[in-house]
Amino acid sequence: MEVIILENQQAASELASKRILSLVTQTPNCVLGFATGSTPLKTYELLGEAKSQQNIDFSKITSFNLDEYVGLPTDHASSYSYYMHQHVFGPLGLSPEQYHLPNGMAANIELECQQYEQKIKERGPIDLQILGIGRDGHIGFNEPGSSLGSRTRLKTLTETTRGDNKAHFQDQRVPYHVVTMGIQSIMEASEILLLAFGDAKADAIAKTVEGPITASVPASALQYHPKVKIFLDLAAASKLQNLEYYQEVYRKKPAWQLAEFI
Numbered sequence: 183m184e185v186i187i188l189e190n191q192q193a194a195s196e197l198a199s200k201r202i203l204s205l206v207t208q209t210p211n212c213v214l215g216f217a218t219g220s221t222p223l224k225t226y227e228l229l230g231e232a233k234s235q236q237n238i239d240f241s242k243i244t245s246f247n248l249d250e251y252v253g254l255p256t257d258h259a260s261s262y263s264y265y266m267h268q269h270v271f272g273p274l275g276l277s278p279e280q281y282h283l284p285n286g287m288a289a290n291i292e293l294e295c296q297q298y299e300q301k302i303k304e305r306g307p308i309d310l311q312i313l314g315i316g317r318d319g320h321i322g323f324n325e326p327g328s329s330l331g332s333r334t335r336l337k338t339l340t341e342t343t344r345g346d347n348k349a350h351f352q353d354q355r356v357p358y359h360v361v362t363m364g365i366q367s368i369m370e371a372s373e374i375l376l377l378a379f380g381d382a383k384a385d386a387i388a389k390t391v392e393g394p395i396t397a398s399v400p401a402s403a404l405q406y407h408p409k410v411k412i413f414l415d416l417a418a419a420s421k422l423q424n425l426e427y428y429q430e431v432y433r434k435k436p437a438w439q440l441a442e443f444i
């Protein structure tokens with residue numbers, strides 16, 4: 183795990199967006215895994231700017247989203263589909279053949295989950311997966327207790343997550359059920375960027391990076407992944423025991439490793 187701690191969200195999002203842009207430039211037909219939530223918004227904004235100001239070409243990428251609420255139509259303002267159109271698909275000019283989200287309105291959710299996995303298998307592997315993290319250590323919507331070997335399936339949200347996500351619902355009526363890629367589906371991405379900002383994420387980050395690998399902290403499974411970068415601001419990093427060591431590693435990074443961000 184590479185823990186990259188920068189002074190604030192802006193700086194961390196800039197570096198994360200540079201890694202994504204470097205991949206898209208070198209491998210125009212790459213497969214990106216997108217997350218939702220407020221954490222990656224700045225990174226997405228920077229990708230949009232790169233497209234409009236530097237003419238970066240996103241027309242050959244394919245994308246898969248991590249998750250979606252069950253029972254929200256795609257035009258519902260709180261659906262992840264709506265979020266993605268507003269913040270990513272629109273600004274990057276992606277066409278419908280390029281992007282994939284689980285269909286939370288499917289009549290047969292189990293079949294939908296199997297078909298989503300099949301699509302990832304056919305078009306994947308995901309070259310680069312972007313992740314946020316919940317306060318309880320969830321990734322995607324894999325709540326504590328999720329099997330580390332899980333694949334796309336129906337999950338029930340915890341009250342903590344429903345409470346945290348209320349802010350994104352005008353009527354505060356957060357669905358109970360979601361479809362999410364599993365922890366194993368996420369782990370099959372070739373590279374993972376996890377972003378976390380603010381005090382509220384400090385505990386989850388400390389457990390993810392330095393705690394035991396356990397289904398009780400789903401993100402801790404990432405300790406098994408060979409290529410994970412964790413982008414943090416100082417607040418989210420504040421409970422890491424080896425904070426200074428991670429900062430030292432980043433300061434002393436050999437120049438050839440920085441090529442990943444160009």
Ligand code: GLP
Pocket residue numbers: 217218219220221222248249313314315316317321322323343
């Ligand atoms: C939701 C999403 C996750 C996201 C998490 C944190 O549960 N399913 O993908 O990482 O919220 O959200 P935020 O970035 O708004 O803190």
